[in-house]
């Protein structure tokens with residue numbers, strides 16, 4: 001997997017408040033902020049404050065923190081009013097999945113009927 005920025009990503013800068021973000025929730029170990037390029041009516045990213053490059057690395061190193069990240073994702077879905085209608089949690093992992101920021105993050109998507117997901121050409125046809 002290519003890691004374009006092994007030292008630091010922009011998410012560490014958001015966590016450190018060095019660059020602005022629309023923060024919707026914070027715990028001692030996680031931060032949730034709106035995606036700058038939303039792919040649904042509601043699109044929030046949940047990140048652990050400690051950096052792991054992807055969800056597999058996080059799961060291996062600190063499964064309790066992964067569980068907390070998912071609990072926080074559900075809490076954010078509650079705060080955003082998504083639970084009744086439904087929502088999607090996505091971890092893009094590696095190049096084929098289109099991961100661009102190598103600080104693990106859960107995408108929480110909802111607030112409208114979501115499209116299907118899968119092959120690249122399927123998405124292009126919609």
Ligand code: AMP
Nearest residue numbers: 010021034035036037092098099100101
């Ligand atoms: P991924 O492609 O799964 O690595 O997701 C990275 C996400 O970060 C993309 O959905 C981007 O739109 C989002 N993103 C990039 N820069 C920012 C930023 N400054 N603030 C909030 N979200 C961002």
